[in-house]
Amino acid sequence: MFKRLGMFAIAVLVLAAVLAGCSNSKSSGSGGSSSEKGKLEIFSWWTAGGEADGLKALIDDFHKKYPDIKIENEAVAGGAGSNAKAVLATRMQGGDPPSTFQVHGGAELLTWVKAGKMEALDSLYKKNGWDGKFPKDLIDMVSYNGKIYAVPVDIHRGNVLWYNKKIFEDNGLEPPKTFDDFFKVADKLKAKGITPLAIGDKDVWESTMVFENILLAKLGPDKYRQLWTGEVPFDDPAVKEAADIFKKMLNYVNADHSSLAWQDATQLVADGKAAMNIMGDWAKGYFTSKGLKYDQDYGAVVTPETDGMFMVITDTFGLPKGVSKPDQVKKFLTELGSVDGQDAFNPKKGSIPARTDTDVSKYDDYSKKAMEDFKSNSLTPSLAHGSAAPESFLTKVNQAVNIFVTQKNVANFIQALKDASSQLKQ
Amino acid sequence: MAKAFARPLIYLILVILGVLFLVPVYVMLVTSLKPFDEVSIATMWKPPAHIDFAGYAEAFSKLAPNFMNTIYLVVPATLLSALLGSLNGYVLSKWKFKGSDWVFTAILFGMFIPYQSILIPLLQFIRNIGLYNSIPGLILVHVVYGLPITTLMFRNFYANIPDSLVESAQIDGAGFVGIYRHIIMPLSITGFVVVAIWQFTNIWNEFLFAVTITSSAQQPIMVALQNLAGSQVVEWNVQMAGALLAALPTLLVYILLGKYFIRGLLAGSVKG
Amino acid sequence: MLEREALETAEVTPAIKTKKRKRAGLSKDRWLAFLFLLPSIILLAIFVYGFISWTAYVSVSRWHSLLPDFTFAGLANYQALFHNFRFQADLRNTLFFSVFFIVLVVLLGQMLAIFIDQRLKAESLFRNIFLFPMALSFVVTGVVWRWILNPETGVNLLLKDFGIHPKWYTDTSIVPSWHIGQIDFGLPVALIAVVIAAVWQMTGFSLAMYLAGLRAIPEDVREAARIDGASEFQIYRKIILPQLKPITYSVVIIMAHISLKIFDLIYAMTGPGANYVTDMPGVFMFETTFRGNDYAQGAAIAIIMLIMVAVFIIPYLISSRKGES
Known part of the structure; x- marks a missing residue:
């Protein structure tokens, strides 16, 4: 009797080991760090509601333009972004940055820049003719030593x-x-x-x-x-x-x-x-x-x-150093900074675009007014x-x-x- | 039969306390059945105007993909940590060597570390061995940090198995493995149940390791549950529905195995 | 059934000393035993002791931003901590929270266990009701309790009829409020709310432990006392409760380590609280490290938490070793 129970227990444990082995082999194909995967990882804390819908709309629009680039939407929820920031910090320190990540413009972004973890994006701005499309105060918030380090996607007003x-x-x-x-x-x-x-x-x-x-x-x-x-x-x-x-x-x-x-x-x-x-x-x-x-x-x-x-509270995305396919990331950043991208994302999230030349008709009455202020007001972090x-x-x-x-x-x-x-x- | 207290009084106290214990469950249930625009702190006690399963539907559709991740995680992690704990307990109670008590103490101490403090080196380690963002990586972490408690429980459990049983088996020529298989293992079924329940519940509900070690498609259900909440708007009906759904398996384990749990505790960690 | 017998024999026969077992073939088995233990030892040496050492190393460094900086800073991070209002408040909160939480879990668990042990009809129903909260995650129950104990809309709506209006976790008063260091020392009233939530969640565990303990006491012990003319109340006080001591010991230790590490519940339920009346070192550590990016300071908090745990646990481990030999 006991022998049989013992055998049963052993059988269960063997099964467990097999299961563990299974899931091991399965994920070693898709798992591992971003560099092995070759996927474009977009790291954010937009997991639900309008912000998640906005992100999805943006990714869909990008996917239409570049159907070959595989995107992984890595959203980490909880604590208004604090979990996401914890995960990001550990990944950056471990030398495995996501392809691109959500970060508030200003000091939060600059911590990464000063740590030497980000690539400058001046050439991307030039290539896309973005000069003058974003307000100067805003560009200042994503610049360090005269170089631009991120693309602002959305604007929220804090006052x-x-x-x-x-x-x-x-x-x-x-x-x-x-x-x-x-x-x-x-x-x-x-x-x-x-x-x-x-x-x-x-x-x-x-x-x-x-x-x-x-x-x-x-x-x-x-x-x-x-x-x-x-x-x-x-x-x-x-x-x-x-x-x-x-x-x-x-x-x-x-x-x-x-x-x-x-x-x-x-x-x-x-x-x-x-x-x-x-x-x-x-x-x-x-x-x-x-x-x-x-x-x-x-x-x-x-x-x-x-x-x-x-x-201003602005979410921006940049290009971390050491990602496997910077060209793909740049394509995505181009989408983020484009009128199409901004107009796909912001109406859903309920924010206003960081560019000042987008299609006003896509936004609600409150946002229309905020967009006007955004063009003319003094912007503060x-x-x-x-x-x-x-x-x-x-x-x-x-x-x-x-x-x-x-x-x-x-x-x-x-x-x-x-x-x-x-x-x-x- | 003990009849220490007047039964009606006991029932009364138990019923009152039972009702009090169920108050939070009532709030969860009621909230989960409301449409979102009806949910607010101010109306938390009110039953829903009409029962609305939208919260459950959404929670289910979003949690379902992660449910299997948790199963792949919890089952092997629970069984492996139970098996290792059982072997450790066997060695530390029946095959003591010089300094084995110190080893046990050192193992036990691992139970008490605040996990936030080892998060960063842990993550780097997991990444270096190539298990980052994988269920096996998470299994490893849960097995390792589960070892102290499983070892403790099994060691105390086996301390109650008389050494004479082991002795006589040795006289019959059984060795280390043979004694474990034929004597210890069959006696440890309730021990395994207790340890398994404990580990199952803990691993199922664990959030910190899960959120740091896995992302997107690999995430277990508790992380997905958190992901139901946005950074700006939290749909509490979906959250509560999700929480109740996510608690079902652990609840089921308690109801089905609750008796064993207590019986096992009796033979196990009670003697701590 | 067999384990019950085994248990009883174990109590009667003293453990046979390993010395007696020196026979041929044993030493091979001895090595085998050690070999089986080895993987666990190695894993824990890395995952527990290795990582703790790393944290200790960080705690004496100057790593105050996202960029690691391992220059030696001496005990500066620890000094800064003890001069910090928030940390002083955390130590006070941990002390009061732990005491109230542990005492209540022990008493309530014991009482419920004794009640449920009376061979009630609905035994399993009651047992499951009290065990149920353990199945839920702290992250969710924290929110539910935040709602229930909200002074405007929660349980106070019902208490209003009785003319009581506690402010629960929004209460910023501290009783008795002796000024020590930078803080007022005493019980932060707001903590009571957190204690209620934590007790609700963990009582099931102590109930189960005590119930198990009660079931382990053979009925003939009670019977014998009854024959000697002891009342039921006396039986419990004089015979049963003393036998439950080792269980209380275990419950206290397990609850102590939960209360010292507590994080999820506070984070979801109250946050640090006004004037840090509900803050705990775990929350402070998380925010310092992962929000403030001050890794050295965060590591120092973690090490102090560890020391606080060690203060509890090492005497326990030593005494339980003594109890065995």
């Missing part, structure tokens, strides 16, 4: 104030243009028992975004940019003023903000439980997914005192999304913000920012 139209109409309010306006509106709403400002900062960066918006308003685009190069110190009076406003603002937010993700905060505005929300314009995608209509159910204006300024300063600095700012939101101590906050900024000059 947007979303509001519930019905609440504003019912109370005879106008969306605020200045912070004085903002606090007047907020007081009235508070008196009515409506939460004036919804924040969902479970992941901290949401609060950092609000703060960077106020910084932009108080410093103006030039000084705001200089803040990240160390030319303007963090004990500048304007920074303190921004911190004071931020502190005051925190009196008007939902009590459970630290328990909510940004989607939940947007939902509060959608449900009429809160009146306003400061968030990037991916919030539009959320409203849309919940069946709400722009300019009917919800409205969008720039955050107070940032008129004429455009906080977002800190919260890794464009303005290196991630190591951002981590420290997030820590300072997280403590500030609870302790509300302006002096400590400024000091913490100052301490962190010593890293910027390196």
Whole structure:
């Protein structure tokens, strides 16, 4: 009896070994690193929803032009791209970069450039006649020492104030243009028992975004940019003023903000439980997914005192050094930078194109307006999304913000920012 | 029969606690059956207006391709780590050598390392041996990091098998392998069940190794489950439906083998 | 059935010492035994000790960006850590979380096991209900608990009728709040919510362990006590519970290593929390390394986590060795 059971167990184990062997032989054909596969790996964190649809549309369009190039869509989800970034970092260090990867323009891209891991793309820009097709401020964000290193695909705006139209109409309010306006509106709403400002900062960066918006308003685009190069110190009076406003603002937010993700905060505005929300314009995608209509159910204006300024969050793709078929990657980057590619991707994702000469008719009303602003406004990099300063600095700012939101101590906050900024000059 | 407590009271407490334990399951179930525009934190308790299986349909269609990956991963990884753990346990309990206790201690310590800390060298190692982005690579990782606990469980399990059994077999001329096959192995069925359940559940639910070592077509189901969420909009109905679907196999294992699990624990790690 | 017998004999006959076994052919078998163990030893030497050494090496380097830089930095990364508000908060949180989590899992598991051991009709139903959460991944249960314990919309909607309105994990208060270092020391109230979620998930395991332990105690032991006139309550207190001690030991160790490493649950449920009231070293380590790209600092956190684990586990391992010889 026991003997038979024993034999059975051995049989099962042998089967396991065989199975393991099977899957081994199967994947050794297709597995291994990108260099062996000869596939074009596109690495991103676009795994679901409009962004995944957009990527698919883009890949389909590319596939029509180059049916022979095999594409592998490598999307890694979770933690708003943080898992993807972890995987990317380990792959880059292991000397096995994906053919091309999603990276925010600005500091996040430049970390890779400075590490000597990226190829310059000036010749690609020249070949495609892209000079002047992208705004200069944007090209600056993907350049280092006068060379261009990536192709921007999409643009999101970070300085947007979303509001519930019905609440504003019912109370005879106008969306605020200045912070004085903002606090007047907020007081009235508070008196009515409506939460004036919804924040969902479970992941901290949401609060950092609000703060960077106020910084932009108080410093103006030039000084705001200089803040990240160390030319303007963090004990500048304007920074303190921004911190004071931020502190005051925190009196008007939902009590459970630290328990909510940004989607939940947007939902509060959608449900009429809160009146306003400061968030990037991916919030539009959320409203849309919940069946709400722009300019009917919800409205969008720039955050107070940032008129004429455009906080840019841009996804870009570059060419890592040491990939097996750089020519194929360049073809794909050409597609990304083309009008066709940008118009295939962006309407689906809900973002606007990085080029300024695309087909406006393909975009919704909100985007049309944003595209106009994008052409004429001063473009500034977002800190919260890794464009303005290196991630190591951002981590420290997030820590300072997280403590500030609870302790509300302006002096400590400024000091913490100052301490962190010593890293910027390196 | 023990009748320590008034039965109705026991039932009452168990029912109350049972209901409390099921509250999260209720939330998952209700959310998974709603269409996405009905899903929000504010209405989390409300049952769906109409039952909508769209979440399940989408979750199923997206998870199905990765389901087989997980099977190819979990079955060999579980069995291999159980087999190795059993051999180790056998050696460390019945064939002790000088310093074997130290070896056991050193093996056991591997159970407690925070895995984030070894992620980078691990990845480089896996890539160097050519197993990156493959199920065998993931199997290797799970087998290795499963060794401490499987060794522990089997060693304690075998400590309860009297040495006299081994002794008499030796007198009959059985060797190391023979004793394992004819005496130890047949006695370890419940041990194998416990270890297998433990490893099965852990490997099935594991995310960190899976997301770093595999990509796209090779990804196991837990990574695919995460991939149901975009970086901007998370469709919670699909997520919850996916989570319930992904938990079904482990759940099934518990229900079918739950008795063995407890019986095996009794003979196994209990004596830790 | 046989293993039950085997178990009982094992308790009666003392383990036969290996010395007695010196017979011909044995030494070949001895070598064979070692040979079978060797692959595991090699694998773990690489995957555990090799990689830990690498991490320790990184933790004393200057690798603070994506570019590896292995210049020796001494203990600077560790010093920076102990002066960091967030890390101090993490240590406090780990301490309180571990204590509450472990104690509750032990008590609740023990209580449920004793109840379910009363030969109930619906035994398997109850057992499965309590085991079920173990089958789910932390990544998902974290989100569910975030919803349930949301102070505005979650379970508070029901508690409102009783006039209680806890702020759960959004509570930033710390009791008793002694100022030590840069932080307030005490129990961060927000952690209670995380403890609830973690207890929900892991109680099934301790229940199973205790149930197994109870079933291992032969019925005649209880019977004998009953004949001596002991009440059921006394039987449990004086006879049964002391016998469950080794199980409690195992449960505590397994739960301790889970609580010290905890990552997924926090990440999905609360994140670091306002003022880092729900942050844990695992989360800090992940964010420092993979978001902040500060590999040296991240490695230092990992090594400290390892030391904290070692502080628990080495005495355990030593004492369990003693218990055997």
